Amino acid sequence: MKKVEIYILGGFLGSGKTTLLQNLLKEEKKTNQKVAVLLNEIGEHSVDTDIIGKEMPLKELLNGCICCTMKDELEIQLLSLYQEHQPDVIYIETTGVAHPIEVLDACLSPVIAPYIEIKSIVSVIDSKRWLDRDKLSLRIKKLLEEQVRHGDHILINKVDLITREEREDIQKEIMEINPRAKVHLTDYSNISIEELSQPSRSSIDSHEEMHVHNHLHIQTMTYQFQDPVIKEEFDDWLKSIPESIYRIKGFLQFRDDEVYTHLFQYSYRLPFFFPQSIKFPKNLVFIGENLNKEMIKEELMQLEQNAKRKVTL
Known part of the structure; x- marks a missing residue:
């Protein structure tokens, strides 16, 4: 039985998650895959829904965050997408304040877990915000680092706005926090599905035991x-x-x-x-x-x- 692939798209507010989702959906239109989307917004209305359109199955989780107040609802909506539409792949765009492990936890309902495969946790980083993160509150700074720590693919986005030296500094810092991830430099969250479906570094390290067959860092x-x-x-x-x-x-x-x-x-x-x-x-x-x-x-x-x-x- 083929499992439904799930991509979790995370990153802080304004980092470029929605642009990434749009890019991936545009690429998916060229394939024969059946695609579904699940959007989570802190507020009462999702602007992203209007941007994405109604060409594919879509569920919204509004007025809360997947990783805390809406875990049960996410399980219900995922199960609904699976039963009603039988998609090949589901893209989940999280809120900007979501913690990756909590989102992953919320996705894995014991009822549906045997039928899905978490393909990748993608963390999008706003390069300018990252450079200025010491100006943020300690809590937000910690969240940014946690989003990096638990990503399988890290997109250092908006690199057109920073210098070459700043890019190198960010790459070094990201790799120190999460040496297992694959790091990508992007403008406008421009990356292919093929790149995001590649194994993270942890699964291709020849020095590691290979009893773990999952490509995820987590x-x-x-x-x-x-x-x-x-x-x-x-x-x-x-x-x-x-x-x-x-x-x-x-x-x-x-x-x-x-x-x-x-x-x-x-x-x-x-x-x-x-x-x-x-x-x-x-x-x-x-x-x-x-x-x-x-x-x-x-x-x-x-x-x-x-x-x-x-x-x-």
Whole structure:
């Protein structure tokens, strides 16, 4: 089954995200791919919707940010786009104040995660604003750096407005923050889809172990349970997982409580369980860096086998 490719377009206010989206959509028109767009705006109206037009499936998330107040709505809208239109690719334009990991987390609903592939996190940087970032508040400066730190492709945009020396300085600073990313110098966010679909540096470094098959700097995986597990053993397993696993969310069943499916949320090393009266698909979605996917899969399979073995004893 072919998965729907998702591109997350991020970057601070005025950096050139909408121009990038327009460029990519113009290029997509030359292909046979079915394209959908999801726009997120802090305000009550999206100007970008008028710019993009109504030639393709489009969903709007207004009056809030994907990464905090609108996570649940994003999951609903993504699922709606998938079910109604079956697109080949979805472009998500975030608000200028969105944190990349939070957006990625919001995209990966356990219900839809098996059917999508996060192709790339693209962070657009306004070169002039970057040079002047020390004049910004500490919070905004930190956000700019976080948008760089977690991007797979970094667009240093509006380079026609700065000198060659300034370009070199910015490139050096970006690479110090995120040596894994591919960095591109652009005017008017001009870059091809082919370039953005290329692996980031982390996946082609010959010195790295290649058990990770995902091109993202921040990797994801989905595990689908076949059977219930023992809660105490699952709790013990959680205590042993590395700090590089940032988020886990999804649904699972426990052997002694098979009436309920449990919604599970894990972030900042804190687990939460919420019983659900509806039996959702038993998928767990993982988000982190350098995920050892085979090891995680083997350990979870072992938990399932342990629960089955103890029932038969």
